[in-house]
Amino acid sequence: MKVEAFLFGGVAAFFAVTAGLYGWWSGDPTGTAALVIAFLMGGVVSFxxxxxxxxxxxxxxxxxxAEVADASGPLEFFPPKSAWPLVTAVGAAIAATGVVYGLWLFLIGFGVLARGVLGMVFQYVHRQD
Structure with missing residues (x-):
């Protein structure tokens, strides 16, 4: 994963430089914010x-x-079925709709979204390895 970390680190550095130059020359806060968000996303993946x-x-x-056989065997645990991704998607949709229609709907959507994410994270916390 070291190569991938450096690859996304380069992407993050590109967006950081681009955001700085764009913000300085244009003075546009919207485009600068979008470039800063792109930098942060690349940085998170790199980290x-x-x-x-x-x-x-x-x-x-x-x-x-390495041989092909070196990568054989179980890699990770993948849950067989779960309802939490659906809850997370519904919460994200309600929160996005709440941005348009009002804070009250956004807060409801954020609560549903948070419950879905927590459900996915802690669904198998007590699973034996």
Missing amino acids: FCMVQYRRKGRRPQDRRD
Whole structure:
């Protein structure tokens, strides 16, 4: 994941430089905010990839001398079925609609969205590895 971390770090750096130059030359807060958000998203992905690389080390895909059999076996746990992604999607849709129609609807949507995300995160917290 080290290569991916550097790749997204480069993307984040590009958007940081672009946001700085765009904000300085144009004075447009909307475009600058969009570029800053793009920088933050690239930075978050880069940070995640670097943390995974430091926690788990090199993957077989990162080594030139690796065989196909080195990557065999179970990789991670993937839940078989869950209703929480649907709850999260409905909460995001209600919150986005609330941005247009009012704060009260946004807060309801945010509550549903938060419950869906927490449900996905903690659904299998007591699962035995």
